[in-house]
Amino acid sequence: MPMFFGLDLLMLATLLPALGAALLIGSYATRAWRDPMTRRVRALNDRREQLKAGITASTAKRRTKLVHQSNAADRVRALLSSLRVLQDEQVKEAQRKLIQAGIRNKEWAVAVIFGRLVLPIVFGGLMVIWVYLLDAFPDWGALKRYGLVAGTFVLAYKAPDIFLKNKITKRTDAIRKGLPDALDLLVICAEAGLTVDAAFHRVSRELGKAYAELGEEFALTAIELGFLTDRRQAFENLANRVDLDAVRGVVTTMIQTEKYGTPLASALRVLSAEFRHERMMRAEEKAARLPAIMTVPLIMFILPVLFIVILGPAACSLNDSFINAKP
Structure with a gap:
């Protein structure tokens, strides 16, 4: 039997794995017997200090930024006031x-x-x-x-x-596209028994990914409904923030519902159907304008190529026949 440093190789091959397993079990037992709360408390304290430092730094930066912005705005305001152009x-x-x-x-x-x-x-x-x-x-x-x-x-x-x-037009178009879906969700929330505040908050959360602009406006309206003393002011603020007649109609309906206690779900269902009909009418109008719009590209780009493809071989044949007919 071969020997290694005076030890049998078979015995050495048996002792080394046993020693490794014993060391592994000992290290695991040592970690298991430690108090896990000490490590968690230390980690929480370190995270708290990091957050406190980050919040303090971000607050200081935000405060410095706001101070600089306010100083610049005050200077511009003072300049415009001195020139008598600020009304x-x-x-x-x-x-x-x-x-x-x-x-x-x-x-x-x-x-x-x-x-x-x-x-x-x-x-x-x-x-x-x-x-x-x-x-x-x-x-x-x-x-x-x-x-x-x-x-x-x-x-x-x-x-x-x-x-x-330009920004108002793009934002208004995005809100117009998502308004029928938002009204359908408001109808579902109203029929489920949610309050107006909770319904607006729920709709803003559901539509935030598909229609970010509309979700933002509904979320702001839900916040104002919860904090303003006059709920009508919250709806009027929504109408002022969005330059859209459909939103004004929704605001009028919500104000009447708040004032007279009329059923909210039925009124919103009628408005949703009306807005969907208007969206379909706009799509049909665009489809009806398509032939007139395609006339110019058709004349300039498609018809010349079509004439070349159709009349080109005939013109080449006539040219060859004239060339061959010459004496």
Whole structure:
């Protein structure tokens, strides 16, 4: 029998696995006999300290950011007030458009008015320098140059309003698409016995993934219904935040239901059917416009290719016959 350091190899092969198993069992027993609560408490304390440090840091950063934003907004507001271009009606109108566009920060209203003042000066001034001082278009007449400069001034002045209108249109279209489904869910919640607050909260949670804009508005309405003393104000705020006649109809129905105690499920069911009919009518209208829209691409791109495919072989045959007929 071969030997290794004076030990039999068979015995050594038997003792080594036994020693490894004994060490493994001993380490497991040592861990098992330790108090698990000590480790958990230590881990919880470490996590609490990490969270506290993160919350403190994020709060400090948020506070610093808010202070900087408020200082900048105050400076812009003071500048516009000194120039006598900041009016309360303009600020309220800008805030209303921002809310309809999904921008909740009201301080951006001052930025919109400031953009109307600064953008024409910047872009219009650059265009004046480019056209007149640098003579960018020497072949153009005076009327064309004036039209380019005037168009730049007007477009720069309207740029913030165009941006807001575009965002409002996209947001309104997204809300319009999900409104019938939201009303169906409101009907189900009302028939299940949920209150209006709980129904709005449930619908916002269910529609948050499919229609994020509508879910956000319903969630905000549910919060206002729970905190405002006048519930009618919460529904009116929803109508002000969404520039859509269908939402105004829903708000009117909800206000009448709150005031007179009329059945909510039946009224919402009628509104849902009406909105679905309107959506179908819009789809049919788009389908009816499709032939007229396809006329121009058909004439410009499809018919020339079709004529080439049909008449090309005949033209080639006629050309070959004329060539062969020559003496």
